[in-house]
Amino acid sequence: TSKTTTTELATTVTTESTTATTTKEATTSKTTTTELATTVTTESTTSEATTTEVARTSQTTPEVTDTATPTIGTTPMAVEGTTPKTTALTTKKITRCLGRSDFANIYDNSSYYYNYRVGVHAFCPASDKICIAQIQSNGIGYDMRRGMGLMGRAVSLAEHYISRVRAACSEWRDLKLLAFTKSGKKYLHNLEGRGLKQGWVSTVKGSCGANVPIRRWKSRVSDDMMYGVDLEWNTWY
Structure with missing residues (x-):
């Protein structure tokens, strides 16, 4: 100011x-x-x-x-040493469309893998060994120790699972098929299901029971897709 x-x-x-x-x-x-x-x-x-x-x-x-x-x-004010936030999160009350007994069948645990050399995350279903092996191939260095872990859950890839969610949830259009395609020494995300498919994720907090939306954040070296309500505390992003 x-x-x-x-x-x-x-x-x-x-x-x-x-x-x-x-x-x-x-x-x-x-x-x-x-x-x-x-x-x-x-x-x-x-x-x-x-x-x-x-x-x-x-x-x-x-x-x-x-x-x-x-x-x-109406004008975001910067706190010293940080970047002012320019957009507000789109949130709504979280409504469970399906019972918890359905979770084990409909949702897959998602794992994240971080590439320290290029500063991007890649995601794979935790049980999908083919996806995990693929992102580790071609000399791409995703860290399998310090830079990996369980991240959350996504609706399984099988069509009958996402069909059940669509039938039960009126906000199913907020769900996108997260996938990754190879580009140089990294995999880049897309929400059109092209390449290595992760699963169906929500782009809006609260839609179809999602606790945290998937969002793209700009870091100092890349545009990185992450699950995170707010990364303003992290000066790298």
Whole structure:
């Protein structure tokens, strides 16, 4: 946020309210807090004291700006040392379409394998030895010790399994067939079922009972497909 913009916002806050709103905006970021606190000083001693106290706290525990204040709340504010989030997750209430007794038959455990040299993940059904052997072939170095583990579950590839899910779940269109194709020394993901097929995964949290959606994240060296609700804490992504 530029100094000019901050000054204008501070003026707006003073006009509307010099108490709660000022205090909440002061927690947005270290830079914004300083400018707002300076502006409020000329208006009210009480307001200055409150804002300054919040400013100290915000340096160690940043708060999310209240979306009820559209002037700032609609613009993501960066916390020092991180990248501002540009899009919000699409989420909904998680509804179980099928009973838990169906899980063992319909879902496969998924394993992840990480290629440290090129910075991408590949996924295979945990029981699919052919898929695992394939991603390890051709000199591609997916780590089978430090860079592997169980990741979650995907709807099995067999057509009668995904058909049952489609019949029971009205949001089945959010399910995509995750697969991988070879490109140089890595496998790249796609959601059209081309290449090594992983299984049906949800692209929206809550659809057809999915706890976590599959998402593509940009790292410092690649675009990487991962299961993750939020990777903002990870400075690599």
